[in-house]
Amino acid sequence: MSATDYVLRAEALGKKYCKEFRRGVTYLGFDLLRSAIGLGAKASLREKEFWALSNLSFEIRAGECLGVIGANGAGKSTLLKILAGIVEPTQGRVEIRGRSAALIELGAGFHPDLTGRENIYLGGGVLGLKRHEIASRFDEIVAFADLGTFIDSPVRFYSTGMYMRLGFAVAAHCNPNLLLIDEVLAVGDSAFFVKCLNRLSVLKGQGTAIVAVSHDEIAMRRVCNKCLLLKNGNVECLATPHEAYQRYQAIAQTTPISSLNESGDGLIRVARVEAPESAVTGDPLEVLVHYEVPKGSIEGAHFELNAFNAQEELVAIFGTLSLGKRLPTLQGRGLLRIGFPSVHLTPGAYRLAGGFVAADGLGIHNWSASLSRLVVSSPLPLQGKCWQPAEFKIEGSPC
Amino acid sequence: MAAIEPDAVHVYEPMRQWSLGLRAYPKMARDLWRARDLFFQFVRRDILLRARTSFFGVLWSAAHPLGLLITFVLLRRAGIVNPHAGGVEYAAFAGLGVIHWSLFSGLLTQAAGSLVGASNLIVRARFPSEVLVLAACMRVLVDWLFGLVILATLFVWLGVTPAWTVVLAPLSLLPLIFLGVGLGLLLALGALPLRDVLHALPLVLTPLLFLSPVFYELPSGGVWEWVRIFNPISVSFEALRGLTFAGTLPDPALFGFWLAASVFVCLGSWRVFNLVIPKIPEYAS
Numbered sequence: 178m179s180a181t182d183y184v185l186r187a188e189a190l191g192k193k194y195c196k197e198f199r200r201g202v203t204y205l206g207f208d209l210l211r212s213a214i215g216l217g218a219k220a221s222l223r224e225k226e227f228w229a230l231s232n233l234s235f236e237i238r239a240g241e242c243l244g245v246i247g248a249n250g251a252g253k254s255t256l257l258k259i260l261a262g263i264v265e266p267t268q269g270r271v272e273i274r275g276r277s278a279a280l281i282e283l284g285a286g287f288h289p290d291l292t293g294r295e296n297i298y299l300g301g302g303v304l305g306l307k308r309h310e311i312a313s314r315f316d317e318i319v320a321f322a323d324l325g326t327f328i329d330s331p332v333r334f335y336s337t338g339m340y341m342r343l344g345f346a347v348a349a350h351c352n353p354n355l356l357l358i359d360e361v362l363a364v365g366d367s368a369f370f371v372k373c374l375n376r377l378s379v380l381k382g383q384g385t386a387i388v389a390v391s392h393d394e395i396a397m398r399r400v401c402n403k404c405l406l407l408k409n410g411n412v413e414c415l416a417t418p419h420e421a422y423q424r425y426q427a428i429a430q431t432t433p434i435s436s437l438n439e440s441g442d443g444l445i446r447v448a449r450v451e452a453p454e455s456a457v458t459g460d461p462l463e464v465l466v467h468y469e470v471p472k473g474s475i476e477g478a479h480f481e482l483n484a485f486n487a488q489e490e491l492v493a494i495f496g497t498l499s500l501g502k503r504l505p506t507l508q509g510r511g512l513l514r515i516g517f518p519s520v521h522l523t524p525g526a527y528r529l530a531g532g533f534v535a536a537d538g539l540g541i542h543n544w545s546a547s548l549s550r551l552v553v554s555s556p557l558p559l560q561g562k563c564w565q566p567a568e569f570k571i572e573g574s575p576c
Numbered sequence: 577m578a579a580i581e582p583d584a585v586h587v588y589e590p591m592r593q594w595s596l597g598l599r600a601y602p603k604m605a606r607d608l609w610r611a612r613d614l615f616f617q618f619v620r621r622d623i624l625l626r627a628r629t630s631f632f633g634v635l636w637s638a639a640h641p642l643g644l645l646i647t648f649v650l651l652r653r654a655g656i657v658n659p660h661a662g663g664v665e666y667a668a669f670a671g672l673g674v675i676h677w678s679l680f681s682g683l684l685t686q687a688a689g690s691l692v693g694a695s696n697l698i699v700r701a702r703f704p705s706e707v708l709v710l711a712a713c714m715r716v717l718v719d720w721l722f723g724l725v726i727l728a729t730l731f732v733w734l735g736v737t738p739a740w741t742v743v744l745a746p747l748s749l750l751p752l753i754f755l756g757v758g759l760g761l762l763l764a765l766g767a768l769p770l771r772d773v774l775h776a777l778p779l780v781l782t783p784l785l786f787l788s789p790v791f792y793e794l795p796s797g798g799v800w801e802w803v804r805i806f807n808p809i810s811v812s813f814e815a816l817r818g819l820t821f822a823g824t825l826p827d828p829a830l831f832g833f834w835l836a837a838s839v840f841v842c843l844g845s846w847r848v849f850n851l852v853i854p855k856i857p858e859y860a861s
Contacts, residue, residue: 194858198859201858201859202769202770202859205769205855205859208855209851209852209855212591212594212851217590217591217594218590218591258857259588260588261701261702262586262588262702263698263699263700263701263702263857264854264857264858265588265589265590265591265592265854265855266588266589266590267590268590269589269590270587270588270589271586271587271588271589272585272586272587273585273586273587273588274584274585275584276584277586279700279701279702281699281700281701288621288625290625290628290629291621291624291625295621295624298617299617299618299621302613302614302617303614303697303701303703304701305703306613307613308613308616308617
């Protein structure tokens with residue numbers, strides 16, 4: 178491959194936004210006037226302006242897939258909109274060789290009153306396809322979207338899943354040199370998800386370069402060759418998906434919890450929580466909760482615990498309620514001991530939220546959004562959201 | 577995968593359009609030509625939607641001008657107004673005026689709203705947004721053609737025979753069309769961040785209707801002479817009526833000036849549109 182064999186090249190990209198709409202429109206007016214007399218837009222930050230992205234450089238070659246990850250507000254969507262040519266960068270330059278198709282939101286060009294068939298032509302046209310090009314791929318698109326007889330119904334009668342399937346099908350069949358996808362891997366049911374991943378892998382094989390933004394770690398690890406981790410608009414790292422996610426989790430661990438964020442009717446108080454800061458997948462774990470019932474006694478209460486991963490996804494719910502059990506009558510001060518025979522969480526940083534729930538399972542006595550943090554590690558290269566111990570045997574021979 | 581065409585390198589950088597100067601026009605024209613398929617898709621979509629979501633469809637476009645025409649004919653019969661019609665059957669005179677006034681005001685109104693109605697498309701996809709404005713203008717032209725059919729019926733009914741020069745009449749509309757499309761592009765652009773444009777438009781169009789020779793000939797002399805010269809609608813309408821009824825050609829100097837001016841406005845607006853539109857998705861919602 179020669180040095181110019183890239184599909185997308187971004188050099189020192191930067192994007193400035195204004196937090197206030199009216200002020201932003203005023204600044205736009207000034208910038209346009211300045212440009213008209215040859216001065217160009219103002220480069221420095223003005224009041225209420227901030228850099229949503231700064232100094233971003235990278236390159237993607239044919240058949241590569243770059244994942245863009247980071248917390249909310251890190252600049253992922255802004256980056257994708259710049260790459261799609263929808264938003265103009267404030268600084269730097271993007272060069273794209275060939276046709277690009279962007280799926281910023283599924284079904285961007287669709288109109289609710291037109292049928293699926295008519296919308297395929299419209300959506301394809303917006304993505305830059307000619308009518309005859311769409312016609313030649315029409316059957317493939319319809320087969321991929323799997324809409325059956327609904328293809329001739331107005332899309333306003335479609336379920337969200339059907340709408341999204343049609344949107345992905347159109348974009349994935351316009352054979353672009355560069356495909357930009359924003360948060361669309363998490364759509365549809367699991368069968369369609371697998372279909373999407375397979376289609377992406379076919380496109381990669383045909384030489385399409387892909388830039389994907391998603392919170393879905395599993396999908397990203399499967400599809401991407403490398404990942405760009407953004408933090409507050411800056412590049413934190415550009416590495417293999419594994420390294421980038423490790424770094425992402427490390428950042429999540431060091432981000433301070435804003436407050437204990439407690440709520441509830443206060444009939445039970447949590448005085449202190451003793452929990453280890455780290456654990457190993459498969460090992461036992463114990464969490465101790467020191468509580469106090471200020472007045473009288475509480476009967477039949479529950480204790481619930483939720484685990485959230487670094488992407489703030491709820492990955493596990495455990496407690497007496499889900500086990501169909503209740504706590505005994507609680508009175509005065511006491512200690513609740515929660516034992517886990519083995520940790521089934523995969524390596525990563527987790528936030529534990531939890532508290533005492535009333536006997537009816539609805540009322541909350543005490544709830545803390547951040548009881549403690551837990552960093553799970555493992556000597557094994559475990560992936561996915563949970564660990565399921567398993568044995569693999571070939572009938573008749575030892576493994 | 578589609579092979580990479582040699583000229584298919586897209587560069588996005590700050591204020592890229594500004595650096596091109598006059599060289600921008602060939603590029604703009606090329607981009608627009610490449611988007612012709614999309615243009616027809618939008619026109620098709622608009623026509624399909626109107627047919628599907630309303631019972632009377634294209635008839636609605638004729639309802640407003642016909643209503644105005646009937647009102648003025650009745651007012652004239654009752655002696656409340658006594659407009660000058662230059663010796664032509666009044667209903668034919670005013671009918672010709674009102675159909676073409678609808679063309680001009682329709683171009684402005686439909687173009688102004690065309691991007692606002694499609695802002696979810698503009699913030700999510702990259703394509704020459706002019707096609708949305710042009711598709712809206714095309715819809716107005718279709719309505720105008722329908723209006724012409726009604727007008728022809730009216731002429732037959734009234735027994736009015738146009739002069740042979742009527743075949744040249746469409747040329748007299750060129751200043752109106754260029755001006756309508758040009759100003760429409762600017763209005764569409766302005767209405768995206770600021771809806772005030774849509775609210776203010778009728779405030780301008782209504783006085784303009786009465787300062788133009790739509791339902792009557794403008795009085796001559798004094799300040800009206802200036803209105804006749806500096807109101808491009810007046811210039812177009814006088815040319816149109818001359819060609820349709822009297823068989824006279826328009827004043828070449830005045831008409832030529834307004835034709836050139838309207839082409840200039842149209843091309844200038846297109847360039848401004850092209851310069852500003854990359855900034856808009858940030859401010860449109």
